[in-house]
Amino acid sequence: MATVVVNVALKPEILDPQGRAVSGALGRLGLTGITDVRQGKQFVLTLDGEVDSAKQTEIEKIAETLLSNPVIEDFTIEIYP
Amino acid sequence: MSIDTVTAASATPDTAQPFAELGLKADEYQSIREILDRRPTSSELAMYSVMWSEHCSYKSSKVHLRQFGDKVPKNDSMLVGIGENAGVVDIGHGWAVTFKVESHNHPSYVEPYQGAATGIGGIVRDIISMGARPVAVMDPLRFGDPENPDTRRVLTGIVSGIGGYGNCLGLPNIGGEIVFDPSYQGNPLVNALCVGTMKHKDIHLAKASGIGNAVILYGARTGGDGIGGVSILASETFDADGPAKRPSVQVGDPFMEKLLIECTLEVLHAGLVEGIQDLGGAGISCATSELASNGEGGMHVWLDRVLLRDSTLSPEEILMSESQERMCAVVEPSKIDAFMAVCKKWDVEAVVIGEVNNSGRLTVEWHGEEIVNVPPRSVAHDGPVYERPYARPDWMDVRQASGPENLKRPTTAAEVRQTWLTMTGTPNLASKTWVTSQFDRYVMGNTILAQPEDSGMIRVDEETGLGVAISTDCNARFAALDPYAGAQLAFAESYRNVAATGAVPLAVTNCLNFGSPEDPAVMWQFERAVTGLADACLELGTPVTGGNVSFYNQTGDVAIHPTPVIGVLGVIDDVERRTPMAWKKNGELIYLLGTTRDELAGSEWAHAIHKHLGGLPPVLDLSAERTLAEILVAGSRDGFFSAAHDVSDGGIAQTLVEMAMRSGIGARVAVPAELDAFVFLWSESATRAVVVVSPGRNDEFLAMCAAKSFPVAEIGVVASSSNSVELNGVFGETISLEISELRAISEATLPRLFG
């Protein structure tokens, strides 16, 4: 059994109003020194068996066509184990 | 861990049971033992504890609510009366309308977003279980002091929750209220109203009839949401430190609810269902016991067939779970496949969990062992009925004696002008657009009127233009000064608001929000309010079709103001001739209908300017209220009103400001000779409306008022060349307020506080 974590984030040039709202809230709570906050999404997929290179390609395709919108988002993939 | 079965319970009568932790009193626990002639199993104890909680059983309010049935006025339009999920009213042309308002107060203080969201979910399911398509929602909301930071937490969460859930369901939000009063600081009130429409033939009742019929549970899977929500949350007060108690609050999924609506309406219209019930407070315990009680009297349930989100749940937890977006249907065996096919089409999970029989018992088994065997009526209907002691508290004398006579009033034109500007921006009177623009008002394409109009109006039949109008109102300050009069005034205001748009008031729903029923003073307020409402409904011929009671709205010893929110529904035969509130044409004459007296007790002026509450509320003449409504409806029907707006909070000053802002063009108004300018502007006397008559129709209008002996006075004229509201006769001077200035002040308040 394997776990795949796909982290999706807005591309740096896209406005992130939610991240900005969190940043404002941190400031109001008195936390200093945090200069930026970006909010993203995390998908945790549980798979039977192990992740060979064919599976990895499949997962990349899923990340690109479903889990993220490449027009405005980037993604990274982490595989465990 | 072994399951506590019926057999085991019979064999072990002395086992100690945690009835107190589940919210049951010792005598209630004894009753259960007597009903069953043995100790209850832990599953049965769970069922009784939720079903006999205040929120579900109405044990403290039943004896008083009976009046709505006893004093029901003769009325041909009632198709389904009190007792069902919601009342159903005939509106003509084969159409019927069902509507109801419910509370979700305590959950909304604990988790504002989800509390408000699931409140809408619950009331919408009540409406679809009557066989109706939900067509609109409204939200009477009450919060604490607007400057208190916790109010921001609560209000923004609740508004987001209402929008997040309601917008996704596709239900237009057509009205409601937003009221601020310190009385609600630790106890915000979130009441949710839903109205649905159907053809007469589609009316469905919640009963399980037909021996051998299947009981199908469909919708979302069952999880650990809100376990014990009803018994713990709604039946106990908060302590002064705030929401320390954080049991699992229900979490809503509006997309699932949307699928549930479509799926349910499709199975109903295809004739696949004998009875239907939604799962709300007390979940499966409630749905099965109510369906069984209302039908042939018996049902068997296989609890292990319930589809679970969390496989670790015990049978007791499954019975008590308040997971959202679930419904229960009773289906003839030959129609099960067709029913399941519709569910599959909508991607809604469904499973047969039970069967109707005539055993007279509700039995539940878990993997072959019987864990519940009870008479269903004892759970659902014949719960404890309390006659709680009630007594008028002595402090009412002091409260009623300390009227507003000595409060400093403006005595110059400049002071009046300044007061008018200040009042316009005060949170209770300020524009609510910042909130209401977060709700979709357009979806379904049948919204004729929405806030800030007097009542929300929906077109029901696109061919004929048949429509309904609804308003919800309550001035809790009036109720605090005199609960009997306050409830009647709330009803009168809602009745008047419906008539103001041209609809004939037909039926009433109510959401009665009070403190602890264990306090005789609160119980007295409740008894007085219910009696006042029942008496008024009888006199005006509009029956109460259903409603909701929310007790225990208090923090420590301090109860909220008694807040009987009254919803009135009316019908209009053609929405084309509704009366909106904005005047239109230069030269149209403006009239004040009704009598203005020096009645400032409980007024917004006394509250906002002087933080004063004392004296007696305005007098109310119900037969005059009926006459006013007749004039408002006739004027609409005969087309001689170009605009109408009721007079309530903030008096005529507020009425004029709202009409001017809505229309964008000015008016010249004069204080009637016999009245003091201050009283004219800010008195909150009842039974009044400002109307604007279409050119050439003035004689007709005045003749009608004379024929009905109803007081009317010409007070002004629409002046399109002006962009101000001008008032003559203010301590010998004329004052002028620019509409742009009024708008800027009115629209700035809520964004400043909560944006």
Added chain:
Amino acid sequence: MTSRVGVVTFPGSLDDKDAARAIRIAGGLAVPLWHADADLHSVDAIVLPGGFSYGDYLRCGAIAKFAPVMEKLVDAANGGMPILGICNGFQILTESHLLPGALTRNDHLHFICRDQKLRIENNTSAWTGDFEIGQEILIPLKNGEGGYVADEKTLDELEAEGRVIARYLDLNPNGSRRDIAGITNARGNVVGIMPHPEHAVEKLTGPTTDGLGFFTSLLKSLVNDGAISV
């Protein structure tokens, strides 16, 4: 013969009936298309309506793009069939890459429902022929995720090619880049618009009847293109 205009219903679509009403009022025949049915039923044009298809889960319109009906719709669009995506429909069109860019969360983070003034800037698309360039219209807007974004190159291209069909006036309600309220593809048959023309087709229920122009434009363009004979 009356033009057949399909309206797709996904689980969670909300304004499909309103789109059908608008088509009817304009003089067309509204044909309901079910998301799971890979068949366009001989329609001459299609409307992807507003709502919360699939609850807006994952991303607005992201799951809808995989519905069986969409494969057929994309082919038809590439073949020149007029397609109008309204609000959620616009989101589905960008997710399907029939239109460039994407729709993101409103910059002020609130859902907003208001009567919105727009300026029409293109009247050669299949859905805007009945308007004048520069015409100002007032139609309802209601969304939480209506901020149109695209990279600078794409935005410049849209402007240069006159493919911005409508722009927000008086107030930008959601942070859309360059105040863009609606765009069209190069061919002019696929249009996406964030505000709701279908809610401005009756005096009784809308702020104006300015929205009707989108639907009358379509019907005229079908006649002109010889797609159907009157």
